[in-house]
Amino acid sequence: xxxxxxxxxxxxxxxxxxxxxxxxxxxxxxxxxxxxxxxxxxxxxxxxxxxxxxxxxxxxxxxxxxxxxxxxxxxxxxxxxxxxxxxxxxxxxxxxxxxxxxxxxxxxxxxxxxxxxxxxxxxxxxxxxxxxxxxxxxxxxxxxxxxxxxxxxxxxxxxxxxxxxxxxxxxxxxxxxxxxxxxxxxxxxxxxxxxxxxxxxxxxxxxxxxxxxxxxxxxxxxxxxxxxxxxxxxxxxxxxxxxxxxxxxxxxxxxxxxxxxxxxxxxxxxxxxx
Numbered sequence: 001x002x003x004x005x006x007x008x009x010x011x012x013x014x015x016x017x018x019x020x021x022x023x024x025x026x027x028x029x030x031x032x033x034x035x036x037x038x039x040x041x042x043x044x045x046x047x048x049x050x051x052x053x054x055x056x057x058x059x060x061x062x063x064x065x066x067x068x069x070x071x072x073x074x075x076x077x078x079x080x081x082x083x084x085x086x087x088x089x090x091x092x093x094x095x096x097x098x099x100x101x102x103x104x105x106x107x108x109x110x111x112x113x114x115x116x117x118x119x120x121x122x123x124x125x126x127x128x129x130x131x132x133x134x135x136x137x138x139x140x141x142x143x144x145x146x147x148x149x150x151x152x153x154x155x156x157x158x159x160x161x162x163x164x165x166x167x168x169x170x171x172x173x174x175x176x177x178x179x180x181x182x183x184x185x186x187x188x189x190x191x192x193x194x195x196x197x198x199x200x201x202x203x204x205x206x207x208x209x210x211x212x213x214x215x216x217x218x219x220x221x222x223x224x225x226x227x228x229x230x231x232x233x234x235x236x237x238x239x240x241x242x243x244x245x246x247x248x249x250x251x252x253x254x255x256x257x258x259x260x261x262x263x264x265x266x267x268x269x270x271x272x273x274x
Contacts, residue, residue: 020070023066023069023070024070027062027066027069028063028066031058031059031062031063031066032059034062035055035056035058035059035062038051038054038055038058039051039054039055039058042054042055052117052132056135099136101153102136102137102151102152102153103135103136103152105151105152105153105156106133106134106135106152108156109138109155110133114160114162115130115160115165116130117130117132117133118130119162119163119164119165120162120163121140121160121162121163122160122161122163123140123154123155123158123159123161124158124159126140126142126150127142127143128140128142128146128148129141133152135152136151136152137149137150137151137152138150138152138155164228166228167227167228168201168204168225168227168228169226169227169228169231170204170223170224170225170226171223171224171225171226171231171234171235171238172221172222173221173222173223173224173235173238173239173242174211174219174221175190175219175220175221175242175253176214176216176217176218176219176253176254177218177220177252177253177254178217178251178252178253178254179218180252181251181252183218183220185251186208186220186251187208189245189251190206190220190222190242191206191208193241193242193245194222194224194238197224197238197241199227199230199233199234199237200224200225200226200234200238201224201225201226201227203225204225206222206223207222207223208220208221208222208223209223215256216254216255216256217253217254222242
């Protein structure tokens, strides 16, 4: 009788172990597979951020279900675990108020949608491409290939500039020319440079704005609209073209200098080099 009872217990234990192993071996891969399918589908129809969130919800929910089924197979009563989990959750709630604040801030960010994955944003002095918007933080990759993590609460409280939200951007070049130059001629040259540059848009049209009298130059704002993907390339091209064209046309770009007079407006103070 004792031998038979021992064999029965051993068979029962082996059966439980086998069922638990099958549950883990089939359940976890199935959850990851379903999560991937949901993420791909939602990303295709709603966007990358919504797809990421949906995939995580399916993944975490599936893991919880499998964990509950696993404990049930082992014969562990869930009532005691739920009671312990409640006490542990209360303690963790007091100890992780910052994390809870970041989670709530993350929900507000997803609901408001000031940026999505792939956008280029500036937060304080950090600019980078949004890699993900997660439960506690967002991840950025800067243009010099550094990884930056910013808590969601910080994002919600800070000024965020979305550089690539709209399809076109404006390039603002601040240019100074000598006081002796003809402003109308300078304006025509700048507009001609914009017109001949294939990266510059015709609508909205380029602007040449006289901004003021500087200490050493007449200050001009040269504003040109381009597609957001061509912004940096167009800016470099325009700066090179302006310098080259000004040299060809004899337009002087002055550098800061100081003139000293001994009292007469037109007679400079004499300096003798020894």
